[in-house]
Amino acid sequence: MQFGRMLIFFATISLIVAGEFLPAQGIVIETISSDQTSNWSDRDFWETFDSKPAPDGWEFRDGEIRLVRPRRAGHILSPPMPPNFELSWQWKIDPGCNTGLKYRVRRFGKQLFNNSFLGVEYQILDDRPNSLSKGSTASIYDLVAPAAEKPIRPAGQWNQSRIVAIGDNLEHYLNGELISTAATVGPAWDTTIAISKFYGSVDFGRPKQGDRFMLTDHGGKAVFKDFQFTAHEAPQSQPTPTHPPAPFLANAMRNSWADQNSVVLWTRTTAREQMLVDGKKFTTISKKEASKLAKLRDADKLLQMQLPDGAKLDEMFGACPGAPGRVRLMYFPGKQRNAIKTTAWQTTTAESDFTAQWKLDDLRPDTQYAAVIEAKSIDSDQTTAVVRGAFRTAPKPNDKKDLTFCITTCHDFIRRDDGMKGHKIYPSMAKLNPTFVVHAGDIEYYDKPDPWALTIDLMRFKWQRIFALPSNRDFYNRTTSYFLKDDHDTLTNDCWAGQTYGAVTFDEGVRLFNEEQFPSHTPRYKTVRWGKDLQIWFLEGRDYRSANNMPDGPEKTILGAEQKAWLFQTLSQSEAKFKLICSPTPIVGPDRDNKSDNHANDVFVHEGNEIREKLAQVDNVIVLCGDRHWQYASVDEKTDLWEFGCGPGSEQHQLGWKAGDQRPTHRFLRVAGGFLSGDLTYRGKNKNPKLTLRHRDVTGKRVSEFVFPIVDDAVADDAVAGDSVAGQQNAPDTDAVQADRSKQESPPAATDSTPEFDSVQNPTQE
Numbered sequence: 001m002q003f004g005r006m007l008i009f010f011a012t013i014s015l016i017v018a019g020e021f022l023p024a025q026g027i028v029i030e031t032i033s034s035d036q037t038s039n040w041s042d043r044d045f046w047e048t049f050d051s052k053p054a055p056d057g058w059e060f061r062d063g064e065i066r067l068v069r070p071r072r073a074g075h076i077l078s079p080p081m082p083p084n085f086e087l088s089w090q091w092k093i094d095p096g097c098n099t100g101l102k103y104r105v106r107r108f109g110k111q112l113f114n115n116s117f118l119g120v121e122y123q124i125l126d127d128r129p130n131s132l133s134k135g136s137t138a139s140i141y142d143l144v145a146p147a148a149e150k151p152i153r154p155a156g157q158w159n160q161s162r163i164v165a166i167g168d169n170l171e172h173y174l175n176g177e178l179i180s181t182a183a184t185v186g187p188a189w190d191t192t193i194a195i196s197k198f199y200g201s202v203d204f205g206r207p208k209q210g211d212r213f214m215l216t217d218h219g220g221k222a223v224f225k226d227f228q229f230t231a232h233e234a235p236q237s238q239p240t241p242t243h244p245p246a247p248f249l250a251n252a253m254r255n256s257w258a259d260q261n262s263v264v265l266w267t268r269t270t271a272r273e274q275m276l277v278d279g280k281k282f283t284t285i286s287k288k289e290a291s292k293l294a295k296l297r298d299a300d301k302l303l304q305m306q307l308p309d310g311a312k313l314d315e316m317f318g319a320c321p322g323a324p325g326r327v328r329l330m331y332f333p334g335k336q337r338n339a340i341k342t343t344a345w346q347t348t349t350a351e352s353d354f355t356a357q358w359k360l361d362d363l364r365p366d367t368q369y370a371a372v373i374e375a376k377s378i379d380s381d382q383t384t385a386v387v388r389g390a391f392r393t394a395p396k397p398n399d400k401k402d403l404t405f406c407i408t409t410c411h412d413f414i415r416r417d418d419g420m421k422g423h424k425i426y427p428s429m430a431k432l433n434p435t436f437v438v439h440a441g442d443i444e445y446y447d448k449p450d451p452w453a454l455t456i457d458l459m460r461f462k463w464q465r466i467f468a469l470p471s472n473r474d475f476y477n478r479t480t481s482y483f484l485k486d487d488h489d490t491l492t493n494d495c496w497a498g499q500t501y502g503a504v505t506f507d508e509g510v511r512l513f514n515e516e517q518f519p520s521h522t523p524r525y526k527t528v529r530w531g532k533d534l535q536i537w538f539l540e541g542r543d544y545r546s547a548n549n550m551p552d553g554p555e556k557t558i559l560g561a562e563q564k565a566w567l568f569q570t571l572s573q574s575e576a577k578f579k580l581i582c583s584p585t586p587i588v589g590p591d592r593d594n595k596s597d598n599h600a601n602d603v604f605v606h607e608g609n610e611i612r613e614k615l616a617q618v619d620n621v622i623v624l625c626g627d628r629h630w631q632y633a634s635v636d637e638k639t640d641l642w643e644f645g646c647g648p649g650s651e652q653h654q655l656g657w658k659a660g661d662q663r664p665t666h667r668f669l670r671v672a673g674g675f676l677s678g679d680l681t682y683r684g685k686n687k688n689p690k691l692t693l694r695h696r697d698v699t700g701k702r703v704s705e706f707v708f709p710i711v712d713d714a715v716a717d718d719a720v721a722g723d724s725v726a727g728q729q730n731a732p733d734t735d736a737v738q739a740d741r742s743k744q745e746s747p748p749a750a751t752d753s754t755p756e757f758d759s760v761q762n763p764t765q766e
Contacts, residue, residue, distance in 0.1 A: 040089075040227035041065055046076040046215070049117055057217070065215065065224040067099065073217045077105065077117060082231035083207030088162040089227045093126055095155040097220025100124045100141065103165060105212040108201040118198065119214060120205045122163055122172055126155045126220070138172045138179035142196045142337075143205075151175040167235040168206060187374075187383040194372045194388040195330055195340060207234065247325030247348070247375050248273045248385040251467045252477040255391045256519035258436070259528045260365040263391055263480075264519035267373050268355045268464075269325035269348045271314070273385075275468035277420060279317035282306050282450045290452045294492070299455040299503035306451045306458075313457060318413060318465035322354030325384070329358050330372040334390065337370075347378065352516050353460050359520075366395035389477040392435060395531040397575075400682050400689070403435040403530060407582070407676040409486075409626025410648035412445040413466045417651040417673070417698060422469030425649045425675050428700035430475055432677055435530070437479050438538070440626025440646065441486030441584035446501065446509075447493055454502025456512065463517045482538050485513045486584040486627055487597065490542045494597040498547070510543055525563050527570050533689040534680050535576035537567060541584040541598075548596050552606050558585070558599060559607070567611075571618050578620050578680070578691045578708065585627045587611055588636045588643035590663045592656065598627065616641045620709060622693075624676065630657040631676075631695045633668040633706060644693055644706075646676035651698050668704045670695060 039045055041063050046054040057073020059066040067073055083104055093099065105119030112118065121141035129152050131137070134145045137152055138161065151174060153159050162173035172180040183189060184205035198204045215224065247269035254266045283306050285293070293302055303313065314321040326347050332340040341362075348354040363369065368390060375385040395401045406429045418424045429437065444462045446453035453459040467473050487494050491509035492501040499506050514524060524540035544560025559567065571579060581587070587608065589600025599608035615621045616639035623643040631647030648654055651673045659671040674697040681690050695704040 040078075040229070041225065045078060047079075048074060048076060058215075063225055067215075067217055067220075067222045070097070070217055070219050070221055075117075075214050075216050078213040080210045080212055081229075083209065083211040084166045084232040084234055086162065086164050086166075086230045086232065087213075087227065088160065089224055090158050090160050091124060091222060091224050092158045093124065093155055093223075094221040095126050097124070097126050097155065097222050098218040099220065099222045100216045100218075101161070101163075101224075102214035102216060103163060103211070104205060104207060105214045106208060106210065108204070112198070112200045117212070117214060118201065118204070119211070120165075120170065121216070122161060124161075124222070127152070138174040140170060140172060140180045140182050142198070143192050144180045144182045146179045147181070148179070150179055151177055165207070166232050170205065187386050191372065191374050191383055191386040194386055195332075195337060195370075197337065199370070199388060245377060245384060246271045246323040247354070247377060248323075249327075249373060249375055249387045250274055250320050250473075251464065252387045252473045253371065253373055253389045254467070254476045254481060254483075254519060255371075255389070256481055256483050257521045257526060258391055258393055258480050258482075259526075260394045260396060261363050262359065262361040263363065263369075263393065264521060265329060265358045265360065265371060265373075265391075266355060266519045267327055267357075267387075268353065269323055269327060269375055269385075270354070270464075271321045271323035272319075275318050275320040275465060276315070277317070279319050280308050280311050280315050281317055283308060285449060285452060287449075290447075290449065290454075293452065293454055294447075294502050296454075297500070297503050299457070302454040302502050303457060313461060316451075316461070318468070319461065320464040320468040322348070322350065322464070324348055324350070324354060324378055326376045326378060327356050328374055330374070331360065331369055333364065334368045334370045345376075353464075355516055357520060363393050365393055366399060366401065368392045387477065391478075391480045394528055397529045397532060399531045400533065400687065401531040401680075402682060403534070403680050404432055405678045406432065406434045406437045407440055407624050407626070407644075407646040407678070408437065408649040409440040409584075409646055410442045410629055410653050411439075411466065411472075411650060412442075412448055412488075412653075413462065413469070414448060414450055415650050415652040416469065417653075418471060420469065422466075422471035422473075423649055424471075424651065424698040425673075425700075426471040426475040428696070428698060429675060429677075430479075431700055434479060434677070436481065437475075438482045438536075438582050438624070439484065440582060440624070441484045441541070442488045442626060443483065443485070445488040446491065447488060452502075454504065456504055456508065459504065459509070459512055460517070482536075482582070483518045484538060484540070484582065484584045484626065485518075485542060487542065489513060494548055495542070496545055496547045497543075514543075523563070525566065527574075529574075529576060531680075533577035534691070535574050535579050537570070537579070537581045539563070539567070539581065539583045548603060552603055554606060556604065557607050558604060559611075564607075564611070568614050571615070571621065574618070577689050578622070579618060580678075581615065581621065581623045583623055583625045586625045586643060586645065587615075587623045588634050588641055588665065590634065590665050591628070612636055612639045612641050615639070622691075622708070628657070629653055629655045630669070630671040631674055631703070632666060632670070633693075633695075633704065634663075634665040635667060637665055644676055644695075646674075647695065648673045649675060649698075667706070668695065670703055673698050674703065 043054050043060040054076045055073055057069030059068050100121045100123045102119035102121045105117050107115050108118055109115055123137055123139045123141040125137045127136050129149045132146050134142050138150055139145055160175050164171040168184045170182045193199055250270040250273055251268045255263050257264050326345045328345045329343045330340055346356045348356050370390055372388045374383055416423050444466055446459055451458050453462050491506050497506050524543055527537045529535045541558055544563055545558045546556045550556050585598035586600040591600040595601050596603040625645050628645045629648045632645045634643050654672045657671050662669050677694050679692045691708040693706045694702050696702055
């Protein structure tokens with residue numbers, strides 16, 4: 001019993017040194033008794049995943065553990081054991097056998113193999129001495145390959161293995177020689193995990209009280225014997241994980257322009273791991289003062305007037321400054337890690353705000369991809385940061401695929417509604433698991449305070465800050481996205497070519513968005529077929545437009561002649577059932593009488609009429625737009641063209657329309673924040689496609705529902721929300737798609753007149 005008492009002492013010290021003094025029930029005395037640690041070859045030492053005795057497929061006799069019914073015996077677990085240890089044992093296998101010993105085994109949650117037991121594996125295979133893959137004998141399975149040829153003995157002969165796992169250091173030995181090593185903390189390990197099957201685990205490979213061992217059954221007979229286990233204290237001088245120098249990846253990655261075979265990915269190297277949350281406040285400048293400053297051209301003066309005395313921009317609240325570095329991209333189909341591809345290293349510089357982009361054009365249709373970005377400093381090969389994201393490619397044009405998408409608009413940092421997390425809609429949209437998301441513009445507001453972005457540096461500051469908010473950043477890091485731009489994220493309110501805002505010209509604002517801060521694409525418009533029955537058009541509303549104050553007529557345009565001709569031609573050629581036009585600004589409206597920036601306004605009535613008439617000539621065309629700070633669905637009285645305004649992406653950003661001011665074109669009205677979701681589904685015997693559009697509040701609760709196509713032949717005036725309660729605040733929160741609208745009565749046009757939304761904030765200020 002002396003050895004047993006020594007193990008208890010070691011385990012207790014481990015708990016204290018690690019700084020986690022656990023209650024008594026956290027120490028499982030049975031796991032470190034003399035009997036259990038010295039009798040690994042006893043059947044009673046092992047159990048199944050569901051705590052049953054080891055099955056008959058495993059034999060325990062003559063001091064040996066024998067796997068005699070491969071692929072039927074199943075894996076077996078030890079009791080909880082000290083996580084810092086040395087373990088040696090002998091083994092021999094039949095030809096073609098695949099087995100191993102796992103350690104630091106525990107459950108990692110439903111997101112990883114449905115909460116099964118996982119751990120670091122000492123791989124055991126019938127392989128050759130020169131087999132150096134991450135799945136070969138003595139490898140740290142799927143994570144670290146052997147460093148050199150191995151002194152492995154052939155099948156049928158005894159081999160001796162040894163594992164040393166103390167603190168964050170792992171060592172695998174085979175027949176007396178060190179074969180594989182790893183440190184389970186730091187960016188290099190993060191990279192290793194990110195491209196492995198264990199991505200999504202927390203502290204995989206690191207020691208934790210309650211860890212177990214596992215003998216695996218992957219096929220082939222095997223024999224194990226002579227287990228020698230020694231528990232160790234957690235290292236007395238186990239260093240707190242130190243972070244390497246910059247660069248980091250605090251803005252993670254973004255993607256855009258995905259189709260069946262291509263996508264563009266973006267990242268940025270940063271000087272900090274996160275934004276500065278305790279930085280200095282900007283000097284308050286009124287809107288009137290800002291209007292005067294907007295006429296100045298001195299960038300230094302415009303910056304210094306908004307900073308406290310002696311302060312630098314990098315010291316301000318929310319700052320996420322850049323840093324030079326090198327980045328590379330690794331990507332692979334999420335379930336085929338062996339198909340990984342790696343790009344060359346790119347160097348990031350201040351001239352492009354330390355951003356980097358990759359256009360990938362070798363992708364497979366309808367595939368979920370993992371993308372891993374690794375960062376290093378300019379003059380070192382040490383990995384300093386790693387981030388893993390994801391994107392999905394579109395299905396082939398003839399494939400019938402259910403899908404979900406979301407549309408949002410109108411964000412900025414100062415009107416976020418979830419504190420330093422960001423915007424509430426992002427966790428809400430994530431719960432829907434959207435196939436893709438469209439941000440329809442006004443992603444940030446240059447012409448709003450703290451700071452007024454009157455210089456290039458201040459514009460960059462706003463992008464750095466909003467995409468360092470965890471909810472915003474993490475959502476776009478892993479979601480297929482399309483980014484449109486509008487006026488506030490190009491230059492200033494209702495802007496057009498030739499204008500300036502402070503020290504920034506319109507052309508500079510366009511370049512900043514198109515080429516630097518977001519994934520690039522030329523031209524800035526595109527159509528993508530998402531399977532057989534859905535095609536999306538993404539429009540550009542700033543780069544090609546005429547001046548708003550130009551007299552209206554055939555030459556006045558928002559889309560420009562080339563984009564407009566492309567839109568009409570591709571629409572006429574489309575064979576998709578549903579055709580969605582994603583526009584930064586309204587085409588149908590209605591809008592306020594004093595506005596003069598979109599196709600719903602009188603100043604663009606000529607092109608507006610032309611576009612509405614053309615779109616209405618094509619079956620099942622629906623406009624989805626951003627820009628407006630309220631949610632609505634409307635039908636043009638002349639053409640029956642449908643339009644959905646997704647509404648602002650924040651509870652703090654609802655304004656511009658009086659609640660209850662329902663016009664004849666409205667089919668739904670709600671002056672509040674939220675987003676729009678869409679579901680393409682195939683149900684019933686004939687698998688006919690249905691498109692269901694739903695307005696949602698910022699928590700994701702459904703507040704309207706519209707189902708297309710409209711089954712009966714009623715005119716648009718009689719087409720209403722998808723059920724009799726759609727659009728009402730007390731509508732049941734359900735995502736069940738209506739099977740048949742033709743059997744329902746047509747209720748009045750849906751509207752939300754709940755008193756809490758009756759107030760209008762700054763109705764003329766956007």
